[in-house]
Amino acid sequence: DLRIAAEVKDGVLQGFDGDRNTAFGGRLPEIHDKGDNAFITFEAEGTVAKGYDRGSATHYEAHLTQGIVQVYDHAQSAWFAYDIQDSDAAQSYHRD
Numbered sequence: 001d002l003r004i005a006a007e008v009k010d011g012v013l014q015g016f017d018g019d020r021n022t023a024f025g026g027r028l029p030e031i032h033d034k035g036d037n038a039f040i041t042f043e044a045e046g047t048v049a050k051g052y053d054r055g056s057a058t059h060y061e062a063h064l065t066q067g068i069v070q071v072y073d074h075a076q077s078a079w080f081a082y083d084i085q086d087s088d089a090a091q092s093y094h095r096d
């Protein structure tokens with residue numbers, strides 16, 4: 001149950017991680033996580049995003065499908081799934 005909110009305005013990503021009480025953001029393809037004081041590269045093509053977390057020195061990959069983001073963490077050799085909720089939508093996405 002991660003509590004993360006993010007938006008992009010004028011090409012700049014701004015976000016807040018409520019679980020860690022910290023901000024993150026920047027101009028893609030690189031964002032800064034203020035809590036870990038680390039930079040993360042982020043490249044998206046279609047429904048797939050890939051990148052590198054300089055703080056943990058690991059790669060990641062994310063796939064967006066039907067309102068779910070599936071993230072593969074190469075450091076843990078594991079997949080993690082997260083539901084997407086759109087605060088402006090009449091209803092949120094739910095997993096089937």
